[in-house]
Amino acid sequence: MNVKEADPLPPLLREALLAEIDPGETLRWCGRPLVSRVVNRELFPAMAACAAGLIFGGAFLLMAISTRAQLLGVEPIIPVAPERNSTWAGVWMSIGVGAGIVALSVVGPFAYVFSAGRRARRTVYALTGTRVFKLWLDGRARARVFAVEPGHPLSLSRHDLGDGVGDINLYPSQSRSSSSRIALLQLIGVAQARKVERLIRATFDPAGGART
Structure with missing residues (x-):
């Protein structure tokens, strides 16, 4: 597990995230949504x-x-x-x-x-070698998780908002544009969105990720 990825998080959120990671599971990236975007x-x-x-x-x-x-x-x-x-x-x-x-x-x-x-202030997005998930703390500081284990073919879109910030849609609705509000999992207001998108592609679709 790459614990350093979680170092910038607030203590409660960091503790909940690390508790969610299974033994042997590698934390490749984590980030928080931009509150103003949400x-x-x-x-x-x-x-x-x-x-x-x-x-x-x-x-x-x-x-x-x-x-x-x-x-x-x-x-x-x-x-x-x-x-x-x-x-x-x-x-x-x-x-x-x-x-x-x-x-x-x-x-x-x-x-x-x-x-x-x-x-949004109590939410963190994370990428491991096996899944992408959103974790948030409810009003009682209990961790809630929504996770997706991407399969093949990988369906991913990115909506750039400027200054490197963007929304990443995992398995978006095919009838909508990349800016759609409908997707299986959305990472909203992510910093360095292009880098995160490439990392997700490289994790779950190495051949496709190498071409982006």
Whole structure:
């Protein structure tokens, strides 16, 4: 085992990584995701979810407020169909539901982005002579692992992000581009991505790795 590869890691992460390596298994490389890349990657979907929730929740809230105005006998903000069965309890419940949707639309997606960044700080990627895996520590500092043992033919793609940083997709979906979010295992925001890609190829596809 090449213990020196794990030296730069925080103590808990280093301990978990070394405990995961089997006797006789060689640690050829390990690295951590770039947190800003992980956050930026999740930011657009979070903003889209936030916008959709705000539109739906806002419309629901507006209708509830307009129904309240109608019950008060004043002109509603937007025209609403008269409801014979409308009650104050129903109106206040609708206002509460609409406000809840709006609040969740703001808090939920960005809490997820924050959680993704926090998890990235507790994640390490590793390459051994037999597998590529992602290891992360959960909220109780317990190690969780997702591993892939590459076979033949090796399917690998790299999406460069600049400054040597990139995403490496192991067995990406064939219907998507190299920047796809769909792959069996993704190494996100890896430093020296080209070097890591070549090392993976050289480990599991020596003939192909020699040509890259």
